[in-house]
Amino acid sequence: MKIYVTRKIPEPGVKLMRDKGYQLDFWDSDEAIPHNELVKNMKKKYDGLYCMLTDNIDKAVLEAAGSQLKAVCTMSVGYEHLNLEEIKKRNIVAANCSTVSSDCVSEFALGLILIMARRLIEGYEAVKKKEWGPWKPMWLLGFELIGKTIGIVGLGRIGFGIAERVNAFKISKLLYFDVRRCSYDKDVNAEFVTFDRLLADCDVICISCNLTNETKDMFNKAAFAKMKRTACLINVGRGGVVNQDDLSKALNDDVIKCAALDVTEPDPLPSDHPLHSTKNLIITPHIASSTWEARNAMSEVAANNMIAILSGKDPAGKL
Numbered sequence: 001m002k003i004y005v006t007r008k009i010p011e012p013g014v015k016l017m018r019d020k021g022y023q024l025d026f027w028d029s030d031e032a033i034p035h036n037e038l039v040k041n042m043k044k045k046y047d048g049l050y051c052m053l054t055d056n057i058d059k060a061v062l063e064a065a066g067s068q069l070k071a072v073c074t075m076s077v078g079y080e081h082l083n084l085e086e087i088k089k090r091n092i093v094a095a096n097c098s099t100v101s102s103d104c105v106s107e108f109a110l111g112l113i114l115i116m117a118r119r120l121i122e123g124y125e126a127v128k129k130k131e132w133g134p135w136k137p138m139w140l141l142g143f144e145l146i147g148k149t150i151g152i153v154g155l156g157r158i159g160f161g162i163a164e165r166v167n168a169f170k171i172s173k174l175l176y177f178d179v180r181r182c183s184y185d186k187d188v189n190a191e192f193v194t195f196d197r198l199l200a201d202c203d204v205i206c207i208s209c210n211l212t213n214e215t216k217d218m219f220n221k222a223a224f225a226k227m228k229r230t231a232c233l234i235n236v237g238r239g240g241v242v243n244q245d246d247l248s249k250a251l252n253d254d255v256i257k258c259a260a261l262d263v264t265e266p267d268p269l270p271s272d273h274p275l276h277s278t279k280n281l282i283i284t285p286h287i288a289s290s291t292w293e294a295r296n297a298m299s300e301v302a303a304n305n306m307i308a309i310l311s312g313k314d315p316a317g318k319l
């Protein structure tokens with residue numbers, strides 16, 4: 001079996017596929033493969049395509065690959081980059097890594113909440129800029145999580161992980177909004193509420209949902225207007241869930257207090273993008289799942305998906 005791997009990936013995933021005797025050809029770089037190169041390379045006829053969330057697996061790629069291609073496995077949770085309709089039309093099986101990065105991303109979300117609540121970046125910058133004078137009772141005051149109402153949009157694996165962790169901070173209430181009520185919400189004391197109630201009641205809102213037609217631009221001018229002026233917004237889901245122009249205006253006009261985004265639209269956000277000069281906003285470069293543990297595990301899950309499909313079995317992450 002021949003597999004095309006669109007990036008340098010962690011060794012555990014490589015080993016699993018090599019141990020199966022597969023021939024692996026790589027785009028041997030840490031940078032994303034240009035789309036035209038991917039199309040060109042797929043003409044060499046592969047049984048499997050092992051891709052990343054940066055690779056647009058569209059009709060052109062699938063047509064170049066032809067009928068030899070049986071598996072498309074993405075080393076990511078998100079699969080917006082896979083044209084599932086075109087993939088399924090060709091009887092190709094696609095799979096993602098739905099499980100392994102949830103702890104990692106939820107830990108990161110907690111980090112963002114604490115950084116924003118305690119104004120850590122401002123404190124760090126003040127020290128660097130030599131602005132640290134004698135102790136002041138009213139300087140860089142943040143807020144505590146104890147007694148607060150926390151909201152989660154999307155109580156999937158990541159949202160659940162955030163809920164488990166945030167409960168340790170003796171919060172007063174945990175609210176969530178999702179497309180439907182989740183059967184396991186009581187396991188984390190989470191109350192299913194309308195989107196409007198979540199917006200109105202929460203001190204911190206964490207976005208951990210996918211980007212779909214329903215979630216696109218969900219956080220827009222109207223939503224920000226319903227939030228508390230002291231509210232903090234965290235996004236570890238997908239950039240498109242937040243209307244960034246509206247967010248920028250809401251922060252600059254003090255409609256809400258602060259926000260931290262690990263995902264943006266586009267991703268990466270160009271260095272001259274106006275969002276970078278927004279007040280009380282921290283942007284991190286899509287690193288919520290960047291740990292050795294998560295990336296090694298993701299490489300293995302995607303490899304196991306590939307092995308299952310090419311052995312005629314259903315992969316764990318079948319889409």
Ligand SMILES: O=C(O)C(=O)CO
Pocket residue numbers: 053075076077078079101286287288289290
């Ligand atoms: O796996 C994904 O979908 C990611 O966004 C990586 O953090």
